[in-house]
Amino acid sequence: MAAETVQGPTVVIDLGLARGEPDEYAAPTRSTVPDWFAPVMVAVLVLFGSTASAAPPPPALTPVLSMRVGPADPYTLTGDGTLLAQSLGVLASYDLGDGHLRWQAGSAMPTFRLRTGHGLVLLRPFSGNPRIDPGTTAISLDNGSSRWRRSGSIVTVAGSSTLLAVSNVRSFSGPGRRVQGSVEAVDPATGRSSWTVPVPSTAVLTGVPGPAEYPWRMLLVHDDRTAAVHDLATGAELARVQLPAADYGPDNPVLSGGLLLLRHPTLGGRMVSAFDPVTLQRRWTRPAGYAFGVTGCGALACLAGPDGVRAIEPADGTLRWYRPAWRSVEQRGGLVLAYGSPDGDNDPVGLIDPDTGEVRTDLDGWRPVAGAGGGDHLLVTRTVNAGARTMVAVAAPDGAEPELLADLPPGTGDCQAVPARLVCRSTSGDLTVWAYQRKG
Known part of the structure; x- marks a missing residue:
C-alpha cells in the first residue's frame, strides 16, 4: 500500500503561554486635559489600529505533510530537500518544500535503513542469516527507477562520489567500515566494478584527504597493523607503513x-x-x-x-x-x-x-535533534511535566539559551531536522513534516 499524503488546514501550535486580561483595573477618575489632547490621541489610536490590523506573524511550526507509517519503517532526509520513507515495501520520495509526492517505487523486501550516495538510494534488506547476502539495490533518487543490483554492501567515502562494494564483518563498531575479502569500486551508472583491492583477512576502511588533484583517497588498516593508502580512481597503492x-x-x-x-x-x-x-x-x-x-x-x-x-x-x-x-x-x-x-x-x-x-x-x-539542522543552529527538544509536554527550540551560538519555538503534539519522537524543516514520528503511526521559522 502506498504511503498516504494528508493535506490539512494550517495548524497553529500554542506555546501554552498565559493569556487574558489583568485581574484588576484602576477605577477611572475625572480630569481636565488641554484642547490639543484629543486630536493627538485620535492620531495615536489610528496608528495603533493600523498596526494591530497588520497580518499576524506565521506560526513557529506549520504542518507541511503527514503520512501513515509503521513504528519500524525507515525514513531519511537528503541534502537536496527530499524525504524518503518506506512502508510495506513501498519507497516514496516527497518534496520537503511543499510536501508533494515525487515518486513511488516497490521493493522485494523492506529495509531497516535508507542510505543515499551519488544520486542513488541504496537499499540493502536485513538478513537474519549471516551466510545469506541480500545484496544491494540502487534506485535513482531523481525518479525512483531501478538502476542496478549487485552482491555485497555499498559504502561511500566522505568528500568523494566513489561507491565501494565491501563484505562487512559483523562487529559492534558499526557497519560498512570493517571489511573482509576485497574492496571494489562501483560505477554508479551501471553497478559494475572498475577495480578491486584484495583484503586477505580483515581491515578497517576509511577515507583520507590527498593532494588537490586527488582530494580523497582510501585508507585500509589491515589486522596485521599494516596501513595502506589507495587511489580511488584506480585502486593503486600509494603508501604503506606499519602502525603501532x-x-x-x-x-x-x-x-x-x-x-x-x-x-x-x-x-x-x-x-x-x-x-x-x-x-x-x-x-x-x-x-x-x-x-x-x-x-x-x-x-x-x-x-x-x-x-x-x-x-x-x-x-x-x-x-x-x-x-x-x-x-x-x-x-x-x-x-x-x-x-x-x-x-x-x-x-x-x-x-x-x-x-x-x-x-x-x-x-x-535539552536534547539535540538528529540531522543537519540549519547549519548555524540546531533544533533541540525538552520534555517536562512527566513527559506530558515536549518543547522544541532553536539553539545557536549567538544566544545564551535556546529560543522556544512551540510544543510538539503528545507522543511525538524520533525526530530529524534539516534547514527550515522538522520531521517527527508519533506513537499513533504518523510521520509529520513541519516548516519551522525562527523568531525575529
Whole structure:
C-alpha cells in the first residue's frame, strides 16, 4: 500500500503561554486635559489600529505533510530537500518544500535503513542469516527507477562520489567500515566494478584527504597493523607503513585537522600519534590520558574520556584547553556540542566555542535533534511535566539559551531536522513534516 499524503488546514501550535486580561483595573477618575489632547490621541489610536490590523506573524511550526507509517519503517532526509520513507515495501520520495509526492517505487523486501550516495538510494534488506547476502539495490533518487543490483554492501567515502562494494564483518563498531575479502569500486551508472583491492583477512576502511588533484583517497588498516593508502580512481597503492599496536576500528584512527590521529598503548601509558594522510609518516606523539575517543572540535582535535576532554592542536599536539567535567564532544557542521553533567555522561552541556572551550549556549535539560539542522543552529527538544509536554527550540551560538519555538503534539519522537524543516514520528503511526521559522 502506498504511503498516504494528508493535506490539512494550517495548524497553529500554542506555546501554552498565559493569556487574558489583568485581574484588576484602576477605577477611572475625572480630569481636565488641554484642547490639543484629543486630536493627538485620535492620531495615536489610528496608528495603533493600523498596526494591530497588520497580518499576524506565521506560526513557529506549520504542518507541511503527514503520512501513515509503521513504528519500524525507515525514513531519511537528503541534502537536496527530499524525504524518503518506506512502508510495506513501498519507497516514496516527497518534496520537503511543499510536501508533494515525487515518486513511488516497490521493493522485494523492506529495509531497516535508507542510505543515499551519488544520486542513488541504496537499499540493502536485513538478513537474519549471516551466510545469506541480500545484496544491494540502487534506485535513482531523481525518479525512483531501478538502476542496478549487485552482491555485497555499498559504502561511500566522505568528500568523494566513489561507491565501494565491501563484505562487512559483523562487529559492534558499526557497519560498512570493517571489511573482509576485497574492496571494489562501483560505477554508479551501471553497478559494475572498475577495480578491486584484495583484503586477505580483515581491515578497517576509511577515507583520507590527498593532494588537490586527488582530494580523497582510501585508507585500509589491515589486522596485521599494516596501513595502506589507495587511489580511488584506480585502486593503486600509494603508501604503506606499519602502525603501532592499537584497538583499530571505525573510530580509530580518525581524521582531524588534516591529520590521521591514532590512539595506542605504550609501556609509558596511553598515547595519541599523528600521521600524514598522504605519506603515512608519523608527525608527533603525546599522552592521551584515559581518552577513549578522538574527534574533531572545529580546527582542533578533542581527546575524550572519563578524565575529561582535552583539545589539542592537530599540527603539533599542543594542549589548548582542558575540561575535566566533560565526557565527550560532537561536531555538527560548524557547531560543536559538549556532553557530560552530574545527571549523566550523555547529557548536553551546551554549544561551545571550540577554540577556547567556553560554553556559548546552555543546553542543560535539552536534547539535540538528529540531522543537519540549519547549519548555524540546531533544533533541540525538552520534555517536562512527566513527559506530558515536549518543547522544541532553536539553539545557536549567538544566544545564551535556546529560543522556544512551540510544543510538539503528545507522543511525538524520533525526530530529524534539516534547514527550515522538522520531521517527527508519533506513537499513533504518523510521520509529520513541519516548516519551522525562527523568531525575529
